[in-house]
Amino acid sequence: xxxxxxxxxxxxxxxxxxxxxxxxxxxxxxxxxxxxxxxxxxxxxxxxxxxxxxxxxxxxxxxxxxxxxxxxxxxxxxxxxxxxxxxxxxxxxxxxxxxxxxxxxxxxxxxxxxxxxxxxxxxxxxxxxxxxxxxxxxxxxxxxxxxxxxxxxxxxxxxxxxxxxxxxxxxxxxxxxxxxxxxxxxxxxxxxxxxxxxxxxxxxxxxxxxxxxxxxxxxxxxxxxxxxxxxxxxxxxxxxxxxxxxxxxxxxxxxxxxxxxxxxxxxxxxxxxxxxxxxxxxxxxxxxxxxxxxxxxxxxxxxxxxxxxxxxxxxxxxxxxxxxxxxxxxxxxxxxxxxxxxxxxxxxxxxxxxxxxxxxxxxxxxxxxxxxxxxxxxxxxxxxxxxxxxxxxxxxxxxxxxxxxxxxxxxxxxxxxxxxxxxxxxxxxxxxxxxxxxxxxxxxxxxxxxxxxxxxxxx
Amino acid sequence: xxxxxxxxxxxxxxxxxxxxxxxxxxxxxxxxxxxxxxxxxxxxxxxxxxxxxxxxxxxxxxxxxxxxxxxxxxxxxxxxxxxxxxxxxxxxxxxxxxxxxxxxxxxxxxxxxxxxxxxxxxxxxxxxxxxxxxxxxxxxxxxxxxxxxxxxxxxxxxxxxxxxxxxxxxxxxxxxxxxxxxxxxxxxxxxxxxxxxxxxxxxxxxxxxxxxxxxxxxxxxxxxxxxxxxxxxxxxxxxxxxxxxxxxxxxxxxxxxxxxxxxxxxxxxxxxxxxxxxxxxxxxxxxxxxxxxxxxxxxxxxxxxxxxxxxxxxxxxxxxxxxxxxxxxxxxxxxxxxxxxxxxxxxxxxxxxxxxxxxxxxxxxxxxxxxxxxxxxxxxxxxxxxxxxxxxxxxxxxxxx
Numbered sequence: 001x002x003x004x005x006x007x008x009x010x011x012x013x014x015x016x017x018x019x020x021x022x023x024x025x026x027x028x029x030x031x032x033x034x035x036x037x038x039x040x041x042x043x044x045x046x047x048x049x050x051x052x053x054x055x056x057x058x059x060x061x062x063x064x065x066x067x068x069x070x071x072x073x074x075x076x077x078x079x080x081x082x083x084x085x086x087x088x089x090x091x092x093x094x095x096x097x098x099x100x101x102x103x104x105x106x107x108x109x110x111x112x113x114x115x116x117x118x119x120x121x122x123x124x125x126x127x128x129x130x131x132x133x134x135x136x137x138x139x140x141x142x143x144x145x146x147x148x149x150x151x152x153x154x155x156x157x158x159x160x161x162x163x164x165x166x167x168x169x170x171x172x173x174x175x176x177x178x179x180x181x182x183x184x185x186x187x188x189x190x191x192x193x194x195x196x197x198x199x200x201x202x203x204x205x206x207x208x209x210x211x212x213x214x215x216x217x218x219x220x221x222x223x224x225x226x227x228x229x230x231x232x233x234x235x236x237x238x239x240x241x242x243x244x245x246x247x248x249x250x251x252x253x254x255x256x257x258x259x260x261x262x263x264x265x266x267x268x269x270x271x272x273x274x275x276x277x278x279x280x281x282x283x284x285x286x287x288x289x290x291x292x293x294x295x296x297x298x299x300x301x302x303x304x305x306x307x308x309x310x311x312x313x314x315x316x317x318x319x320x321x322x323x324x325x326x327x328x329x330x331x332x333x334x335x336x337x338x339x340x341x342x343x344x345x346x347x348x349x350x351x352x353x354x355x356x357x358x359x360x361x362x363x364x365x366x367x368x369x370x371x372x373x374x375x376x377x378x379x380x381x382x383x384x385x386x387x388x389x390x391x392x393x394x395x396x397x398x399x400x401x402x403x404x405x406x407x408x409x410x411x412x413x414x415x416x417x418x419x420x421x422x423x424x425x426x427x428x429x430x431x432x433x434x435x436x437x438x439x440x441x442x443x444x445x446x447x448x449x450x451x452x453x454x455x456x457x458x459x
Numbered sequence: 460x461x462x463x464x465x466x467x468x469x470x471x472x473x474x475x476x477x478x479x480x481x482x483x484x485x486x487x488x489x490x491x492x493x494x495x496x497x498x499x500x501x502x503x504x505x506x507x508x509x510x511x512x513x514x515x516x517x518x519x520x521x522x523x524x525x526x527x528x529x530x531x532x533x534x535x536x537x538x539x540x541x542x543x544x545x546x547x548x549x550x551x552x553x554x555x556x557x558x559x560x561x562x563x564x565x566x567x568x569x570x571x572x573x574x575x576x577x578x579x580x581x582x583x584x585x586x587x588x589x590x591x592x593x594x595x596x597x598x599x600x601x602x603x604x605x606x607x608x609x610x611x612x613x614x615x616x617x618x619x620x621x622x623x624x625x626x627x628x629x630x631x632x633x634x635x636x637x638x639x640x641x642x643x644x645x646x647x648x649x650x651x652x653x654x655x656x657x658x659x660x661x662x663x664x665x666x667x668x669x670x671x672x673x674x675x676x677x678x679x680x681x682x683x684x685x686x687x688x689x690x691x692x693x694x695x696x697x698x699x700x701x702x703x704x705x706x707x708x709x710x711x712x713x714x715x716x717x718x719x720x721x722x723x724x725x726x727x728x729x730x731x732x733x734x735x736x737x738x739x740x741x742x743x744x745x746x747x748x749x750x751x752x753x754x755x756x757x758x759x760x761x762x763x764x765x766x767x768x769x770x771x772x773x774x775x776x777x778x779x780x781x782x783x784x785x786x787x788x789x790x791x792x793x794x795x796x797x798x799x800x801x802x803x804x805x806x807x808x809x810x811x812x813x814x815x816x817x818x819x820x821x822x823x824x825x826x827x828x829x830x831x832x833x834x835x836x837x838x839x840x841x842x843x844x845x846x847x848x849x850x851x852x853x854x855x856x857x858x859x860x
Contacts, residue, residue: 224806281693284715288691304695427825438808442718458606 043126045104049361053082056367057095058109058352061087064385071380075370081363099124104357106364107371110169112422113148116355120151120168126359127166132372137170140374140392144244144415145171145351170372171351171389176410177232177311177419178239178335178347181295186213186303187331194333196340198240202271205278208306214280216272217305219294220287220438225430229291229310230437231421233273236309236348237265240337244346244415251420257428257457258450266446273441280305283441292317299329309335311349312387312406327401334409344412350419351389425458432456501565508562512555519551595839602832616833626834629812632726633841636797636813640730640737641790645783647734648741652749653771655742667746671739678736678799685732686804691715720810729811732800737793741786748782749775781856788849795842814838 047055060068065087072083086105088094092115095108099119110116119125128134128149137146149169180201182192190211195201208215220229239247242261249255250262272278279286280297295314297304299322308314315323315330322329337345354371358364370376374390381388381397391411398404410416421429432453440449525532526540533539556579563571563578601608602616620626651670655663673681690700694713698704703713717725752775760770776783798815805811807820814834822831 224802226806226808281695284691284713284718285693287718288715427827431820431824435808 043124043357043359045099045102045106045357047104047106047358047361049358050363052080052363053084054107054358054361054364054367055105056083056085056107056109057088057091057098057105058085059087059089059091059111061089063383067380067383067386070383071377073379075367075376079363079366079370081367083367095119099357106356106358106361107368108355108357109172110353110355112350112418113169113353114423116149116169116353117151119355120149124357125168126356127168128170128356128368128372129166130359131356131365132170132369134167137372140390141171142174142389142391142410142413142416144346144417145174145353145389148418149353149355169353169355170368172354172371172376173352174387174389174407174410174416175311175313175349175351175419176347176387176406177349178236178345178413179310179312179314179332179406179409180335181308181310181314182306182331182333183295183298183303184329184331186298186306190306192306195336197336198268198338200340201336205272205307209277213303214277214305215307216279217294217298217308218273218279218286219289219291220441221289222291225434226287227434227437228421228430230273230441231429231433232311232348232419233269233309234262234265234437235420236335237269238262238420239346239348239417240335241265241268244417247346247417247420251418251423253424253457257454258447263446263450266440266450270446283443286441287438312403313385315402316385330402332402332405332409334413343414344409346415346417347410347413348419349410349416350422351416428453428457500567504561504565506565508558508560508565511558512562515551515554515558519547522547598832598835598839601828602836604829604832606827606829608828612829616829620830620833620837625807625812625817628810629807629814629817632723632811632813633795633797635723635726636730636733636794637791639727640733640794641787643730644734644737644741644790645745645787647738648745648786649783651738651742652746653775655746656749667739667742670742673736674739676736679803681732681736682800682803685735685800689716689728689804717805717811718809723810725805725809726811729800729804732804733794733797737790741790744782744786745779748779752778781852781859784852785849785856788845788852791845792842792849795838795845814841 058068065085069083069085072085075081076083091109091111095104095110095115096119098104099122104124108116116125120127134146146167149167151164151166151168180194190208190213192204192208195204205215218229220226222228235247235251238250238261241264246255246261250257250259255261273286274283276282281289294310295305295308295318298306298308299319310317315326318326318330334344334347354368356364356368374388374392374394377386377388378394378397380386381393381403382399384399384403387403387407387410393407393411395404395407398407421433423429424433436444436449436453439452440446444452523544526544530540533543559578563575565571566574603611603613604616605612651666655666658666676684687699688701689703690698691703691713692698692700698707698713700716702716707713716728719725756774756778757770760774765773796815797813798819801807801811801813801816802819807813807816815838818831818834818838821827821834
């Protein structure tokens with residue numbers, strides 16, 4: 001009896017979910033005809049072609065989204081194409097899920113080349129040589145960016161790579177992290193000069209220290225992400241000291257994380273971060289102050305620190321009254337390389353890379369051609385917070401001299417390399433590298449820190 | 460019995476009052492078709508019930524899909540969609556139970572009586588299975604799989620996890636939390652409850668309210684508040700952290716409290732937050748237990764010449780022991796799961812790691828779902844005996860009533 005009852009219970013338990021499963025009579029209308037397949041040789045998503053609508057998935061929202069859409073209005077009016085931009089702060093994961101589910105957008109904005117190349121190796125992304133003029137792009141773009149989207153080797157490790165050697169994305173936004181910021185009033189009063197070599201930077205540091213002011217402003221606290229500022233510093237020193245080639249070998253783990261050249265970069269940075277009286281407030285202040293507040297002491301009267309190395313987004317961190325009078329209050333210079341040379345040093349930064357998933361959609365191709373040209377972005381540049389990856393972009397669109405200087409430094413750079421902690425595997429790039437930097441500044445030796453991070457690199 | 464029902468061909472499905480007794484059970488009471496007392500199946504009811512359930516599930520399911528896929532059918536109005544979802548959800552649940560009831564009532568009497576309670580418990584059991592049992596089993600399963608759960612790796616994850624110095628640290632810290640927090644919480648709770656009991660009614664109310672207030676704050680909210688309390692500012696700037704302000708008022712140098720791992724000071728400062736949050740809870744339960752102690756037992760002790768302290772330890776405490784254990788266990792489980800406080804204040808830096816935070820870091824920071832699952836399984840194994848004890852204790856308490 002009891003058994004019979006239980007069996008019946010099981011039967012009901014099975015029938016109910018089955019009934020639920022069978023209810024999928026409605027189909028998601030957005031999916032369109034799946035499995036239709038595109039023209040041979042084209043990466044094709046499942047969305048309709050030539051319907052006048054182009055879908056884009058990217059990571060930024062809020063003001064950035066509004067400014068991006070502002071920059072599209074004119075193009076949309078002229079071409080009659082409707083661009084639907086969707087934001088997803090977890091873009092890197094979402095794009096993989098959507099592509100795997102056959103629900104790729106027409107265009108995706110990749111913040112790093114890694115994710116783009118992974119999908120390119122699966123044949124999901126259209127090579128850009130089929131619809132963009134590579135020659136023109138190479139002339140107008142800041143060097144290094146386009147090359148980062150070239151598929152080499154076999155990133156997925158399954159041995160099947162079609163289309164290796166081709167490039168799969170084009171930049172539509174540039175970031176420059178190799179900037180040194182200073183409070184202009186105090187700087188001018190002290191009669192300081194921007195250095196052109198790394199040695200010059202250390203001499204400048206000593207000079208400021210001699211005047212009784214702590215040279216460097218520094219703040220690392222970002223709650224759970226504490227340490228990322230430190231990783232940018234190390235990357236900057238590696239890039240400045242050994243150049244872009246070794247830098248790229250390091251971030252892609254072709255040389256170990258604790259290679260002697262890298263440990264040397266840690267030691268060089270220690271001359272700033274771990275030397276008494278060089279960093280405002282010392283180690284405790286660095287670790288306990290929010291990143292955005294780093295330059296607050298610089299704008300006190302008298303200034304309590306003079307220099308800060310931070311990305312172009314530092315503008316948004318500055319106190320409101322400084323932002324209102326930006327060009328008179330703030331000065332910048334590019335972070336120098338070991339040796340002064342005619343061309344500007346390579347910069348640490350990155351770009352948002354646009355990639356095409358719907359390779360046979362004329363409309364999507366037109367949008368790609370527009371987004372990756374130097375004609376795109378004037379409205380966004382005027383609104384602030386956006387740099388064009390094109391050397392030929394009309395610099396008069398930038399809202400102030402500070403931004404113009406940063407854009408110029410980037411445009412003249414001999415090469416742009418991607419922020420290493422974004423390129424490294426997640427458990428290192430946003431894990432042990434961050435925590436390692438905190439341990440390092442609290443006293444761990446350069447060699448021990450680098451070795452510990454190397455040991456944490458996934459096999 | 461099962462066979463008797465299932466094998467009956469449809470053609471034989473009788474009209475109301477079928478004289479054929481299923482499985483040779485007691486003959487049906489004539490004239491009362493469908494009443495639960497009949498032992499004959501009432502096929503129309505069974506069929507209508509089944510059909511009704513299927514229709515409701517299909518209809519509501521499609522309605523919800525339509526809400527998601529075709530918002531334009533509903534004038535793109537979120538309020539309208541919300542209202543429809545509410546009505547369809549509640550109404551659908553009602554209709555489903557209505558037809559389920561009809562279906563079960565239509566079954567032969569004895570079966571009907573046996574199945575009825577289960578039929579109504581089924582949705583609840585179903586939810587528990589889906590939301591608790593399935594994830595638990597899947598987590599245990601994934602703990603033997605690789606980082607993205609695509610391949611089994613045997614005990615590799617457990618080997619890695621047990622080899623991590625961070626894991627040893629987390630275990631050590633969790634043990635420290637276990638030793639300090641529940642005992643302190645209960646101790647303070649008892650003290651406050653006893654002392655409040657001696658106050659006037661008005662002061663007791665106010666006092667209890669103040670101590671109970673933190674309970675109303677979320678863990679993350681409380682952690683943010685305490686983050687400001689422990690805030691560090693360089694010596695040349697004005698202190699914004701309360702603790703440093705007090706410390707400096709007494710002539711101390713500003714300290715970055717959360718980085719001082721000597722004597723696990725930073726961990727202890729984190730524990731303070733949980734204790735602050737939980738003392739109110741302990742106090743409320745213990746206070747009502749103390750008020751429940753019969754006055755005559757205390758009177759008797761007084762007449763026998765016991766001191767107040769003796770009365771408290773020998774008369775009151777034994778009588779509220781059950782509540783003390785309940786509070787203690789609740790806090791123990793809370794401590795084993797502690798996450799928010801550590802995540803917000805230190806994220807495990809400077810030797811403050813705990814198991815739950817390590818799990819979070821493994822899963823979301825390192826994308827190591829296998830190792831993260833293994834850590835959770837360890838946590839599950841650690842909590843299980845406490846849970847079993849709690850359930851047993853609860854049953855004993857219930858029996859004692």
